[in-house]
Amino acid sequence: MKLFIGNFFPDEVKLQDEEEHHITRVLRMSSGENIYITDGKGNLAQGKLILTGKRVEVEILEIFPPEQPKKNRLHIAIAPTKNIDRFEFFIEKATELGVSEITPLLCANSERKNLKIEKIQKQVESACKQSLRTIFPIIHPLTPLKEFMEKEPENLFLTHCYKEYKKVSLKDILPQPNKTTILIGPEGDFSKKEVEELYSLGATGVDLGKNRLRTETAGIFVAAGYWFSDLS
Amino acid sequence: MKLFIGNFFPDEVKLQDEEEHHITRVLRMSSGENIYITDGKGNLAQGKLILTGKRVEVEILEIFPPEQPKKNRLHIAIAPTKNIDRFEFFIEKATELGVSEITPLLCANSERKNLKIEKIQKQVESACKQSLRTIFPIIHPLTPLKEFMEKEPENLFLTHCYKEYKKVSLKDILPQPNKTTILIGPEGDFSKKEVEELYSLGATGVDLGKNRLRTETAGIFVAAGYWFSDLS
Numbered sequence: 113m114k115l116f117i118g119n120f121f122p123d124e125v126k127l128q129d130e131e132e133h134h135i136t137r138v139l140r141m142s143s144g145e146n147i148y149i150t151d152g153k154g155n156l157a158q159g160k161l162i163l164t165g166k167r168v169e170v171e172i173l174e175i176f177p178p179e180q181p182k183k184n185r186l187h188i189a190i191a192p193t194k195n196i197d198r199f200e201f202f203i204e205k206a207t208e209l210g211v212s213e214i215t216p217l218l219c220a221n222s223e224r225k226n227l228k229i230e231k232i233q234k235q236v237e238s239a240c241k242q243s244l245r246t247i248f249p250i251i252h253p254l255t256p257l258k259e260f261m262e263k264e265p266e267n268l269f270l271t272h273c274y275k276e277y278k279k280v281s282l283k284d285i286l287p288q289p290n291k292t293t294i295l296i297g298p299e300g301d302f303s304k305k306e307v308e309e310l311y312s313l314g315a316t317g318v319d320l321g322k323n324r325l326r327t328e329t330a331g332i333f334v335a336a337g338y339w340f341s342d343l344s
Numbered sequence: 345m346k347l348f349i350g351n352f353f354p355d356e357v358k359l360q361d362e363e364e365h366h367i368t369r370v371l372r373m374s375s376g377e378n379i380y381i382t383d384g385k386g387n388l389a390q391g392k393l394i395l396t397g398k399r400v401e402v403e404i405l406e407i408f409p410p411e412q413p414k415k416n417r418l419h420i421a422i423a424p425t426k427n428i429d430r431f432e433f434f435i436e437k438a439t440e441l442g443v444s445e446i447t448p449l450l451c452a453n454s455e456r457k458n459l460k461i462e463k464i465q466k467q468v469e470s471a472c473k474q475s476l477r478t479i480f481p482i483i484h485p486l487t488p489l490k491e492f493m494e495k496e497p498e499n500l501f502l503t504h505c506y507k508e509y510k511k512v513s514l515k516d517i518l519p520q521p522n523k524t525t526i527l528i529g530p531e532g533d534f535s536k537k538e539v540e541e542l543y544s545l546g547a548t549g550v551d552l553g554k555n556r557l558r559t560e561t562a563g564i565f566v567a568a569g570y571w572f573s574d575l576s
Contacts, residue, residue, distance in 0.1 A: 201433055208561045243555045283575045321575055323475045329440045336568030343515045343553055 114139075115241045118149040118157075125149055125157045125172050132168040135161065146173075152240065152248035154179040179246045184287040185212035186338040189260055190331045191298035192216045194223040202328040203232055207239035207249055209335040210342075212291075215252040217260060221300030227254045257306060260295075261313055268315035270295040271330055272302050279317035282334065286341040294318065296330050346371075347473045350381040350389075357381055357389045357404050364400040367393065378405075384472065384480035386411040411478045416519040417444035418570040421492055422563045423530035424448045426455040434560040435464055439471035439481055441567040442574075444523075447484040449492060453532030459486045489538060492527075493545055500547035502527040503562055504534050511549035514566065518573040526550065528562050 116131040127135075127149060135141045143163045147170065150156050155178050159170035188211055192199040199216075206214060216227050233251055240248050261268075269285060269292065285292065295302075295310070302310070311317070320330055348363045359367075359381060367373045375395045379402065382388050387410050391402035420443055424431040431448075438446060448459050465483055472480045493500075501517060501524065517524065527534075527542070534542070543549070552562055 205561055205564060208555065208557055209565065210555065243557065243561075245555060281575045283572060319575070321571060323440065323442065323477060325440055325475065329437055329475075332437060332564060333441065333568050333571065336565050337572045339553060339565065340515060340569045340572050343513045343551070 113148060113244065114141075115148045115150060115244055115246075117237060117241070118151060120151045120155045120157070125159070125170070125175070127168065127170060135168055136163065136166070148244075150240075150246040152237070152246070154181065154247050156246045181247055182210075182212070182342075184289060184342065185291045186335070187211075187213035187215070187264075187291060187293040188296065188331055188334060189215040189217050189255075189264075189293060190296040191219045191222050191327060192224045192227050192254070193327050194299060196224070198326070198328040199224075199227075200232070200235055202331045203235050204239045205332045206335040207236050207245070208243045209332075209339040210245070211249050211335050211338065212247075213250045213252070215260060216254045217295065217297075218254055218256045219298050220257075220303040220306055222298045223300070224298075229253050257295075257302075258309075261309065264293055265313055267291065268293050268295060268310060268313065269318045270297070270302065270307070270310050270315050271318050271320055271334070272297060272307050273324070274301075274304065274307060277307060277311060277317050279319040281319050282337050283341075285316070285318065286337050292338075294334050296327060296334065299327055345380060345476065346373075347380045347382060347476055347478075349469060349473070350383060352383045352387045352389070357391070357402070357407070359400065359402060367400055368395065368398070380476075382472075382478040384469070384478070386413065386479050388478045413479055414442075414444070414574075416521060416574065417523045418518075418567070419443075419445035419447065419496075419523060419525040420528065420563055420566060421447040421449045421487075421496075421525060422528040423451045423454050423559060424456045424459050424486070425559050426531060428456070430558070430560040431456075431459075432464070432467055434563045435467050436471045437564045438567040439468050439477070440475045441564075441571040442477070443481050443567050443570065444479075445482045445484070447492060448486045449527065449529075450486055450488045451530050452489075452535040452538055454530045455532070456530075461485050489527075489534075490541075493541065496525055497545055499523065500525050500527060500542060500545065501550045502529070502534065502539070502542050502547050503550050503552055503566070504529060504539050505556070506533075506536065506539060509539060509543060509549050511551040513551050514569050515573075517548070517550065518569050524570075526566050528559060528566065531559055 162169040
């Protein structure tokens with residue numbers, strides 16, 4: 113089963129231009145092959161390829177009932193790692209594991225202060241196609257922690273390594289009935305000042321176990337815990 | 345806190361030769377700095393560096409009571425991915441998440457038929473040092489599935505994508521009281537013949553949820569589920 117990205121109109125489903133190139137030049141698919149198309153917002157259609165010369169047309173065979181977004185969504189706000197490969201790996205895994213929203217965070221101890229969000233977006237799309245997701249996670253731009261706190265002050269959880277602050281186990285907070293937002297700091301952790309600001313805002317510390325986890329491992333682990341707690 | 349690898353003798357703790365180079369040339373540490381030393385088998389000591397010229401000595405300050413291996417161990421047997429980076433990422437994450445044993449599997453649909461086990465071993469050591477583990481996971485050589493089944497025929501679980509075989513949720517099998525062995529197939533999945541052989545041996549199919557997960561994601565997810573189910 114191959115999934116591609118397209119746009120859904122009231123009376124038409126249209127492949128994205130880039131996907132046409134992908135179908136003919138990269139995958140070298142043939143007329144008559146079946147494909148699936150999604151808009152990343154829950155819509156899904158099945159169609160048959162009709163290739164004539166350089167043109168790619170799709171005969172739509174079926175439009176499925178749209179997938180509904182989950183109620184118990186997970187938003188991970190995480191400082192991108194210095195080594196971008198590690199962050200990209202987190203992005204791919206979090207997407208495959210069904211995280212709903214990701215905000216790259218800029219913190220006091222962040223070693224990485226910039227991020228090509230278009231590249232991240234491409235990886236998200238690719239991971240969604242691979243894992244057959246029809247609802248793509250929302251990727252926010254790199255956001256300073258302070259701004260994030262002002263925008264999303266409620267129901268925040270944060271992971272950190274300081275021993276002097278109270279924490280609850282990740283196991284006890286997943287799944288929440290609605291949206292959970294979990295913050296993960298950079299390689300040098302949140303600064304003490306940041307942790308205190310978050311706690312004073314009502315955020316709850318989350319314990320991820322006794323061993324030290326890398327930033328991206330903490331992120332993947334939180335995403336996996338979310339998926340795990342949601343298994344039937 | 346910096347952790348290094350050494351050997352523990354009845355009356356002495358000795359750093360591995362490679363670690364000496366690492367301390368002086370790579371990390372450029374100084375006399376008087378405190379370090380921790382483990383043998384990867386649960387032993388842990390704290391010591392103070394004494395550097396004279398090119399020689400590295402350690403004054404042992406404390407030897408801690410050895411860490412006991414966990415009863416509910418997890419053994420992941422997994423087919424290495426075609427793209428070795430993905431497999432190495434799995435190895436690092438599984439190690440950080442405390443998996444006890446890893447066997448790279450050779451299956452009917454394996455695209456990768458060889459593996460440099462020494463390189464994998466190095467990565468395991470590096471991940472253990474980073475995440476402060478004093479019991480290192482056991483890494484077995486690349487093993488044909490048939491041989492693995494003969495060696496470890498009991499309490500096997502396997503993940504696969506075939507819909508016609510009965511499966512239980514990962515959530516329902518973790519944590520087991522003793523050792524759990526979970527098999528994860530290659531990019532093309534286990535062959536139907538392999539799945540049938542495993543089931544006829546008494547293995548149980550495990551469901552990882554409705555979305556398609558890549559081989560290494562399935563591996564990381566199983567490791568994360570193990571860590572998650574073991575959180576206090």
